[in-house]
Amino acid sequence: MVVHDLSELDAAARQRVETYLTAVTVAVRQSDPDVADSVLEDLRDDLFAALSGDSTADDVERAIARYGDPSSFGSASEKSEDLTEPVGRFLGMPYDYRVTGERAMSRIWNPQDPRIIMPRLFGLGWTVNFGAIAVKLHLIEPDAEDEPFGSVSERAFLLALFVPVALTAFVLGSYLALRTQLPAMLPSHWNAAGVVDGYATQLAAFLLPFGFASTSTLVAMWAVAAKRSAFVRGGYIGLASGLSALGAGIWALTLASALRPPVNASMPALMILPTVIVPFAVLLGLSRAGRGAEQRRDLVNRRGATHV
Amino acid sequence: MVREQDSWVSQIRKGVVEAAILGLLAREQMYGSQLVDELSAHPELAISAGTVYPLLSRLKKAGVIDSSWQESPVGPPRKYYRLTDGGAAELENMAAAWRSVSLAIDSILPKAVG
Numbered sequence: 484m485v486v487h488d489l490s491e492l493d494a495a496a497r498q499r500v501e502t503y504l505t506a507v508t509v510a511v512r513q514s515d516p517d518v519a520d521s522v523l524e525d526l527r528d529d530l531f532a533a534l535s536g537d538s539t540a541d542d543v544e545r546a547i548a549r550y551g552d553p554s555s556f557g558s559a560s561e562k563s564e565d566l567t568e569p570v571g572r573f574l575g576m577p578y579d580y581r582v583t584g585e586r587a588m589s590r591i592w593n594p595q596d597p598r599i600i601m602p603r604l605f606g607l608g609w610t611v612n613f614g615a616i617a618v619k620l621h622l623i624e625p626d627a628e629d630e631p632f633g634s635v636s637e638r639a640f641l642l643a644l645f646v647p648v649a650l651t652a653f654v655l656g657s658y659l660a661l662r663t664q665l666p667a668m669l670p671s672h673w674n675a676a677g678v679v680d681g682y683a684t685q686l687a688a689f690l691l692p693f694g695f696a697s698t699s700t701l702v703a704m705w706a707v708a709a710k711r712s713a714f715v716r717g718g719y720i721g722l723a724s725g726l727s728a729l730g731a732g733i734w735a736l737t738l739a740s741a742l743r744p745p746v747n748a749s750m751p752a753l754m755i756l757p758t759v760i761v762p763f764a765v766l767l768g769l770s771r772a773g774r775g776a777e778q779r780r781d782l783v784n785r786r787g788a789t790h791v
Numbered sequence: 792m793v794r795e796q797d798s799w800v801s802q803i804r805k806g807v808v809e810a811a812i813l814g815l816l817a818r819e820q821m822y823g824s825q826l827v828d829e830l831s832a833h834p835e836l837a838i839s840a841g842t843v844y845p846l847l848s849r850l851k852k853a854g855v856i857d858s859s860w861q862e863s864p865v866g867p868p869r870k871y872y873r874l875t876d877g878g879a880a881e882l883e884n885m886a887a888a889w890r891s892v893s894l895a896i897d898s899i900l901p902k903a904v905g
Contacts, residue, residue: 626848
């Protein structure tokens with residue numbers, strides 16, 4: 484009475500096992516994205532031990548019944564509405580971008596971790612942990628929020644989303660307004676001294692910064708509209724703020740170089756600065772909004788209640 | 792061998808940090824940086840803020856501690872942590888296990904060593 488591989492089961496039984504294990508994986512990963520793979524492997528091995536090559540889908544159902552509902556594997560009570568959302572499959576591999584999203588976001592906003600330089604966002608290089616900077620500057624406590632952005636209101640998310648939207652609108656609007664006055668070739672590259680050393684066509688010079696700004700802003704808008712987890716929403720808005728600030732900065736430098744040359748040598752550096760400052764301000768603002776909401780909840784309740 | 796010993800000591804520390812936090816909270820409710828200060832008064836535990844805060848999150852998720860914002864006599868409100876009933880029971884188990892393990896190891900280790 485043991486199977487070693489899913490291929491030993493018939494199609495219906497195999498599908499039931501796959502569906503169940505996927506649901507459990509999602510539930511577990513949602514409550515703790517870093518849970519060890521061995522926990523899930525143990526469950527699979529345990530389930531396989533109760534099955535044999537000629538087990539039917541009904542046998543699988545009985546075996547599964549011993550473990551209970553997939554959601555019981557995660558401390559998922561407050562997130563239970565998320566569990567009904569679909570999980571995708573790519574080349575037969577289940578994936579859950581909510582989890583990878585949260586993992587990535589925990590690199591750019593993790594006030595509990597004092598490391599400012601964090602390894603590998605999107606699997607390459609390093610990234611800045613803005614949360615650690617905010618803690619170092621005494622702008623927020625490491626434990627100011629139970630869950631990052633977990634108590635942030637819908638309104639505050641929309642307000643934060645306005646930042647990348649406005650920066651993207653600036654790039655698009657100024658392009659449309661100034662298109663006829665701009666030369667056919669626009670500055671597209673500056674050397675370390677701030678002198679233009681490369682040109683591109685008007686459209687190409689516009690599309691690059693606009694692409695940065697609009698793509699990331701659309702992703703952030705999608706995350707808000709699709710009601711992704713609070714952490715993912717906040718993270719994508721922060722990321723979009725940075726990329727759209729980068730786009731707006733490059734575009735502003737392009738316009739300044741084309742319309743009011745010569746450009747001051749320090750301007751390219753100044754245009755890059757908002758790429759760091761804007762997402763920092765947005766993430767910090769969201770985090771403080773979350774802290775404020777938690778405080779109102781606890782402090783008002785306490786004042787209202789009689790002490791026992 | 793030195794490396795081996797270092798990792799052994801850090802393994803032990805890792806295992807007892809939770810007990811240390813629960814033990815402190817059993818005395819009185821505390822806020823985060825207060826806990827960090829109390830724990831860093833014991834340098835042999837080698838606990839930093841970077842380990843305390845993630846652990847507090849985990850203990851809260853596990854339901855052994857709870858937290859709430861409270862007005863502070865000086866300065867802004869603070870998030871205070873306290874032991875739950877389940878946490879108090881958990882701490883008792885930990886304390887009992889710790890004592891029996893440490894008794895057993897003490898009786899095994901030769902007196903002359905250390």
